[in-house]
Amino acid sequence: MREQRSYPTEAIILKHTDLGEADRVLTLFTPYKGKIRGLAKGSRRPGSKKAGHLELLCYSQLQLAVGRTFDIVTQAQAKENFFHLRNDLWYMTCGFYLAELVDRFVEDNTPQQDVYNLLLAALRILDIDATQVQQKRANGEAASVHDQDRSRLLLRYFEIYLLSYIGYEPVLRQCAHCAAELKPEENGFAPALGGALCPNCSHLWSQSLSMNALKVLRLLQRTEWGKVPRLQLDIRLQAEIETAMHSLIRFHLERDLKSWSFLEMLNAQR
Numbered sequence: 001m002r003e004q005r006s007y008p009t010e011a012i013i014l015k016h017t018d019l020g021e022a023d024r025v026l027t028l029f030t031p032y033k034g035k036i037r038g039l040a041k042g043s044r045r046p047g048s049k050k051a052g053h054l055e056l057l058c059y060s061q062l063q064l065a066v067g068r069t070f071d072i073v074t075q076a077q078a079k080e081n082f083f084h085l086r087n088d089l090w091y092m093t094c095g096f097y098l099a100e101l102v103d104r105f106v107e108d109n110t111p112q113q114d115v116y117n118l119l120l121a122a123l124r125i126l127d128i129d130a131t132q133v134q135q136k137r138a139n140g141e142a143a144s145v146h147d148q149d150r151s152r153l154l155l156r157y158f159e160i161y162l163l164s165y166i167g168y169e170p171v172l173r174q175c176a177h178c179a180a181e182l183k184p185e186e187n188g189f190a191p192a193l194g195g196a197l198c199p200n201c202s203h204l205w206s207q208s209l210s211m212n213a214l215k216v217l218r219l220l221q222r223t224e225w226g227k228v229p230r231l232q233l234d235i236r237l238q239a240e241i242e243t244a245m246h247s248l249i250r251f252h253l254e255r256d257l258k259s260w261s262f263l264e265m266l267n268a269q270r
Contacts, residue, residue: 006065006074009033012119013058014099018044025070026054027103028062029119034110035103038062039070053078057085057095059120082123084130090266091130094151097259098122098158104253105166114165122158125225126151152238152267153231157220159245164221168252170245171195172218177204184211189244191251207247213240 014035015027022045026038043051053060053076063075085091102119106112133147160170174181175198176190188197188205196209216237220228233241250256 006063008061008063010079011038011060011062012099012116012123013054013056013060014103016040016054016056024054026073029102029106029116031113031116032111034112035106035108037070037108038064038073039067040073040076043073050076052081055081055086057082057092057099057123059123080124080127082127084134085123085127088130088133090148091126091133091151093259093262093266094126094155095123097155097257097263100257100259101159101162101249104255104257105162112165115162118158118161118165121225122154125154149233149238150230152242153216153220153228153233154225156217156241156245157225157228159249160217160221163248163252168194168248170217170221170248172214172221175201177201182214184215186210187214189247191247195248207243209244210237210240212237213244216241217244 009028009030009032011028011030013026014029017025019025019039022042024040024043026040028036028038030036040050040054042048043054045051050073054073058078059080059082061077061079062073064071065074082095085095098119102115106115129147129151163170171194172182175187176193176195177197178201180198180200182196182198185199187199187209188202189195189207189209190197190204191206193204196214197204216231216233246260
């Protein structure tokens with residue numbers, strides 16, 4: 001049987017690195033091959049026909065030729081470039097954060113179709129939200145602070161489902177240590193044990209978790225995004241939920257993400 005030398009695939013561009021004077025190495029997230037590397041020859045040259053279809057976060061249809069070190073992108077056509085997301089600093093940074101999460105957690109050449117679908121859906125939601133905010137501005141209306149809060153909640157939703165799909169589902173229904181059912185009271189949270197802890201295991205807590213924070217995390221874990229109510233969470237509750245999820249991610253990755261600090265800076269500027 002003749003070996004296949006070229007193949008088509010959809011891909012979301014997670015990352016790119018310059019190579020030489022005109023080339024670029026792309027980190028591509030595909031539905032059936034998982035995360036792979038592709039070489040886009042000449043894509044940095046002025047007038048390159050492929051360049052606009054290979055931007056970060058683009059959802060593109062590609063044709064790749066099998067290569068020795070990297071498969072080579074021979075054709076590229078953007079299916080969705082998330083134009084509105086790219087034109088808003090907050091939403092664009094959210095998109096970069098999701099891409100960085102996927103790049104760090106997903107192994108090379110390992111199909112993760114659930115994660116692929118999750119990322120594509122999240123980028124579409126961020127693009128719609130960015131569109132609505134930009135329409136408000138165009139009409140002379142002030143964008144509500146709750147618009148940004150909604151996208152922050154989407155990031156938590158994404159984190160929970162990403163961890164679940166790759167085998168690190170946060171434990172939020174029972175104690176991660178003794179398996180006792182968690183009651184509606186202040187509990188604890190221990191990233192090293194994978195989630196929430198009951199008061200009886202308080203000697204293992206690394207941080208506390210309020211009743212409201214646990215309720216929101218449980219809601220996100222068991223609800224499709226389209227059915228998540230438009231919650232208006234105060235700043236402290238948002239920060240508590242974010243701290244819990246980031247501590248869990250930091251434990252699994254054993255590092256911080258580059259986009260965290262920039263998201264935090266944009267939050268502070270509100």
